[in-house]
Amino acid sequence: MKKVLLVVMLVVMAAAMMAQTPGTPTSTGAANAVAPTVDVLGAHNNYGRGCAGCHAPHSGARGAGGNGVNGAVTAPDTGMNALFAQDYGPLYGQTLNFGDVSPTNATGNTYQLITPATGTTLPNLSTQQYSDLRGILMCLACHDGNVAKGAMMQNYAYEQQIGALPSTYGKGHIPTLLGNDGVGVGVYNNDHPIGESATLQKALGAGYYNTPAGLTFTISASNAITAIAVGTTYSQFMSSYGAPAIMKGTYSYPTPVNASGVPYLVCTTCHDQHVMNVYAASANSPIAGAATGTYATYFFVNGPYNVNNVSVPSTAASSTTQFCRQCHFGESNEANGGSLTTSF
Numbered sequence: 001m002k003k004v005l006l007v008v009m010l011v012v013m014a015a016a017m018m019a020q021t022p023g024t025p026t027s028t029g030a031a032n033a034v035a036p037t038v039d040v041l042g043a044h045n046n047y048g049r050g051c052a053g054c055h056a057p058h059s060g061a062r063g064a065g066g067n068g069v070n071g072a073v074t075a076p077d078t079g080m081n082a083l084f085a086q087d088y089g090p091l092y093g094q095t096l097n098f099g100d101v102s103p104t105n106a107t108g109n110t111y112q113l114i115t116p117a118t119g120t121t122l123p124n125l126s127t128q129q130y131s132d133l134r135g136i137l138m139c140l141a142c143h144d145g146n147v148a149k150g151a152m153m154q155n156y157a158y159e160q161q162i163g164a165l166p167s168t169y170g171k172g173h174i175p176t177l178l179g180n181d182g183v184g185v186g187v188y189n190n191d192h193p194i195g196e197s198a199t200l201q202k203a204l205g206a207g208y209y210n211t212p213a214g215l216t217f218t219i220s221a222s223n224a225i226t227a228i229a230v231g232t233t234y235s236q237f238m239s240s241y242g243a244p245a246i247m248k249g250t251y252s253y254p255t256p257v258n259a260s261g262v263p264y265l266v267c268t269t270c271h272d273q274h275v276m277n278v279y280a281a282s283a284n285s286p287i288a289g290a291a292t293g294t295y296a297t298y299f300f301v302n303g304p305y306n307v308n309n310v311s312v313p314s315t316a317a318s319s320t321t322q323f324c325r326q327c328h329f330g331e332s333n334e335a336n337g338g339s340l341t342t343s344f
Contacts, residue, residue, distance in 0.1 A: 034278055034296045042276030042300070043158030043176075053152065054142075054273075056085035068151040077122045081133065086141035088133070090148045093118040096179075098193040111193030127223055128196055131256035135266025136194055139273065146179025146186045153177065158276070159298050166308055196258040198265045200246070203327035207335075208234065214329060215246070223257040236334045241322040241342045242287040244279060244303035245269050265327075272302040279304050288342060295319070295344050304344050316343040 039045060046053025056063030060079015066072050067087035074089030098111040115137065116129045125133060142150030157174035159165050175181035178191050192198075200217075201209045208214025214234045218227040228247065230238060237243075246255055246269075255263045272279075279297045281287040287295060287304060295304035296319075303326070304319040312318045317325075317333060317340045325332040333340045 034294045036278045038162065038164070038277055040275045040278060044273060044276065044300075046152050049152070052085065054085055054138075055083045057083060061085055061087040065151065068149040068153070076119055080122055082138070084138055084141075086138070086148075086150050088137045088141040088148060089118075091137045091140055091144065092116050092120060094147060096188050096195075098188050098195070098198070099191050100193055101189060111195065111198050113195035113197075126259075128256065128258055131266060132195065135256065135268040139267040139271075140178065143177055143267075144179045145177030145181070148179075155181070157299070164277075164298070164308075166310055168310070169307065192265075192270075194265050194267060194269075196264050199258065200255070200263045200265070200327060203265075203329075205330050208329045215243075217263060219257055219261045219263075223259070223261060225255060225257060225263060233334050234329065236339050237322075237325065237329065237332050238286070239289050240317070240334075240340065241319070241325070242281070242285060242303065243326050244285045244287065245323070245326050248272075248282075248285040248302060268302070270302055271300045273300055276300050288344075304342075306344060309343055312343040316341050318342075319344050 041050070044054065052064070056079060060083070061067065061073045061075065063079070064085035067074070067090070073087050075087050075092070076089070078087055078089065079085065092115055094113075094115045096113045096115075098113065100111055113132070113136065115132065116125060120129070122130075122133075141148050142153055144150075145153070145155065153176065154161075155173075155175050155177045157165075157176055160169070160174050178188055179186055181187075181190070183190060200215075204214055208231070210216045211231060213231045215231065216229040217225055218229075220226045230243075234243075255269050256266060258264050275297075276299075277297060279287070279295045279302070281290055281293045281295070283291045287293060296306040296308065297303065298305055298307050301323060303323050305323050306319045309318060309320075319342055322332075322342050329335055
């Protein structure tokens with residue numbers, strides 16, 4: 001009888017684990033096996049158009065019908081890079097002031113993105129401008145909504161549309177445009193800074209940028225990250241969470257380097273546009289010390305970021321908080337003398 005009862009309990013436990021919300025792991029720590037139940041491209045399937053919504057195998061933006069306003073194509077080299085199918089031409093010649101306003105700054109904003117001049121072609125782009133093209137302008141070609149208006153945008157988070165968020169998340173629609181999100185057209189001050197002035201040096205601070213306790217970057221003569229040394233305090237954080245946004249892939253991507261030789265943030269530092277709902281650990285980017293395992297993520301966030309894990313124990317840190325602490329390390333448990341595991 002005891003054996004039968006044990007078997008029944010094991011079956012119930014297994015069923016409970018299988019019935020969890022997709023993206024919710026079965027334990028706290030590195031032993032996770034999250035399998036997506038929605039196609040990993042998610043919202044970027046573009047209502048059935050799939051890859052061709054962003055990459056036209058022929059004719060660039062013309063092959064995708066031109067921009068979302070009048071069908072025109074204003075980028076002089078549209079489609080020449082990554083076979084990109086959206087018109088990013090309207091974004092040339094723009095000055096965008098992003099969030100975290102500093103009243104001591106003469107322009108009123110510390111984080112300013114100045115895009116290439118109108119008509120600038122690929123061969124004439126600087127290294128930084130090319131990184132901004134791949135990591136910012138191509139994203140804003142759909143996600144701006146102000147000067148650039150991509151086709152097939154509903155400005156409404158896909159995860160919210162399919163009911164993948166917890167019921168307590170909020171009732172209002174979560175916007176997916178930066179320059180036209182309901183506050184006012186052309187307002188970027190409520191968006192996280194990106195661009196050459198939004199550096200990891202500022203985010204990590206003097207105590208953890210190029211120091212024995214934090215991260216030390218080796219920058220090549222061509223302004224690319226060739227190595228990252230992990231210091232004593234930051235290594236404790238990596239053993240609990242990791243550093244996927246900084247470490248993923250080759251060092252020069254997705255984190256580029258500005259003209260002063262300092263790494264800075266672009267859209268693709270924090271987001272992986274090709275995978276919406278799962279993050280896979282690797283040898284280049286271990287999670288909680290493990291080089292294998294899949295973890296829940298949302299909003300194309302480039303790392304474990306499980307908004308459905310709402311029952312985090314007081315003895316652990318949530319993955320959503322830990323993701324931000326990769327750069328904002330001064331607010332981490334480790335930087336303040338503690339060391340908690342991560343609840344994924």
